[in-house]
Amino acid sequence: MKPSPGKLGEGGRGDLPAQALAGPGPGFPRAVLFDLDGTLLDSAPDMLATANLMLAERGRGPLALERLRPVVSKGSRAMLGVAFPELPQDERDALVPEFLDRYEALLGRHAVLFDGVAAMLDALEAHGTTWGIVTNKPEYLARLILPQLGWETRCAVLIGGDTLAERKPHPLPLLVAAERIGVAAGECVYVGDDERDVLAAQAAGMPSVAALWGYRLDGDDPLAWRADVLAERPSQLLRPEAWPAVADRA
Numbered sequence: 001m002k003p004s005p006g007k008l009g010e011g012g013r014g015d016l017p018a019q020a021l022a023g024p025g026p027g028f029p030r031a032v033l034f035d036l037d038g039t040l041l042d043s044a045p046d047m048l049a050t051a052n053l054m055l056a057e058r059g060r061g062p063l064a065l066e067r068l069r070p071v072v073s074k075g076s077r078a079m080l081g082v083a084f085p086e087l088p089q090d091e092r093d094a095l096v097p098e099f100l101d102r103y104e105a106l107l108g109r110h111a112v113l114f115d116g117v118a119a120m121l122d123a124l125e126a127h128g129t130t131w132g133i134v135t136n137k138p139e140y141l142a143r144l145i146l147p148q149l150g151w152e153t154r155c156a157v158l159i160g161g162d163t164l165a166e167r168k169p170h171p172l173p174l175l176v177a178a179e180r181i182g183v184a185a186g187e188c189v190y191v192g193d194d195e196r197d198v199l200a201a202q203a204a205g206m207p208s209v210a211a212l213w214g215y216r217l218d219g220d221d222p223l224a225w226r227a228d229v230l231a232e233r234p235s236q237l238l239r240p241e242a243w244p245a246v247a248d249r250a
Contacts, residue, residue: 027127027240027241027243028124028127028128028129028240028243029129029187029188029189029207029243029244029246030129030130030183030187030188030246031129031130031131031132031156031178031181031183031187031188031189032124032129032130032131032132032188032189032190032191033131033132033133033134033157033174033177033178033188033189033190033191033206034131034132034133034134034190034191034192035073035133035134035135035190035191035192035193035194035197035211035214036133036135036137036142036145037072037073037135037137037215038072038073038192038193038194038211038214038215039114039191039192039193039197039211039214040113040114040117040133041111041112041113041114041117041145041149042111042112042113042114043072043111044065044068044069044072044111044215045065045110045111045112046103046106046107046108046109046110046111047068047072047079047103048063048065048068048069048110049106049109049110050099050102050103050106051063051068051079051080051082051083051099053102053106054083054095054098054099054102055083063082063083067082068082068083069215070215070216070217070218071215071217072215073193073194073214073215073216074194075136075161076096076099076100076103077092077093077096079099080092080095080096080099100138100141103141104141104144107141107144107145107148108144108145108148111145113149114213114214114234115233115234116233116234116235117234119234119235119238120234120235120237120238121154123237123238125154127240130156130181130183131154131155131156132155132156132157132158132159132177132180132181133155133157133158133159134157134158134159134168134173134174134177134190134200135158135159135160135161136160136161136167136168136196137160137161138160138161138162139158139159139160139161139162139163140160141160142158142160143158143160146158156180156181157177157180157181159173159174159176159177163176164176168192168196168197168199168200169195169196169197169199169200169203170200170203171200171201171203171204171205171206173200174188174190174200174201174204174206175204178204178206185204185205185206186205186206186207186246187246188206188207188246189206189207189208189209189228189243189244189246190204190206190207190208190209191208191209191211191231191237192208192209192210192211192214193210193211193212193213193214193215193216194214194215194216195220195222195224195225197210198210198225198226198227199225201227202226207228207229207243207244207245207246208227208228208229208244209227209228209229209230209231209237209243209244210222210225210227210229210230210231211231211234212230212231212232212233213231213232213233213234228244228245229242229243229244
């Protein structure tokens with residue numbers, strides 16, 4: 001996949017924002033952990049292509065993106081619920097392996113980074129912040145996307161939904177990720193677009209940022225999640241004062 005502005009691979013070091021070029025400075029957290037889908041990566045177009053392929057093979061018409069997009073962060077079962085609402089739950093569950101196989105074949109074909117994510121990650125690195133990913137996506141799928149993004153050496157840790165015995169909103173994935181990069185949970189910030197991300201961070205004793213640019217259902221109220229920070233867009237997090245307080249901030 002050839003990187004292009006706004007596409008996978010966006011934001012090499014040459015795209016470093018001017019405010020980050022001055023070098024390390026106080027105020028950024030020691031480490032930041034991110035959710036993947038709906039936070040760093042707009043994977044909804046890949047998910048839509050997967051669902052529509054399955055529908056077409058069954059003689060069904062396609063879904064519109066706006067139908068599927070709000071549930072992407074909820075996982076494959078939720079997306080299958082939108083694509084096949086007439087099926088009972090057990091029959092939809094039986095389609096999960098097919099959905100994942102189809103998605104793997106399409107992985108990265110239509111997905112893009114959210115606007116501003118590349119610059120945000122560059123700024124964090126320029127200020128000496130380590131970053132990693134904690135996602136409920138199966139680990140093998142998350143790992144497949146890293147080379148397309150140019151992140152295989154930049155991402156310090158990757159925990160998937162099947163890496164451990166528990167997944168978000170349980171705190172274990174966040175705690176293990178912090179341990180693997182050698183920092184205390186209170187020295188990390190977790191950024192995610194779903195209530196379960198904030199719940200996992202709270203249970204782990206980790207400050208949280210709710211990514212309001214991600215996927216949400218009608219009726220979701222991020223204010224009720226009680227995240228430490230509500231961020232409207234990734235560019236907001238270029239400013240050190242935008243991050244929640246952590247144990248080692250200057």
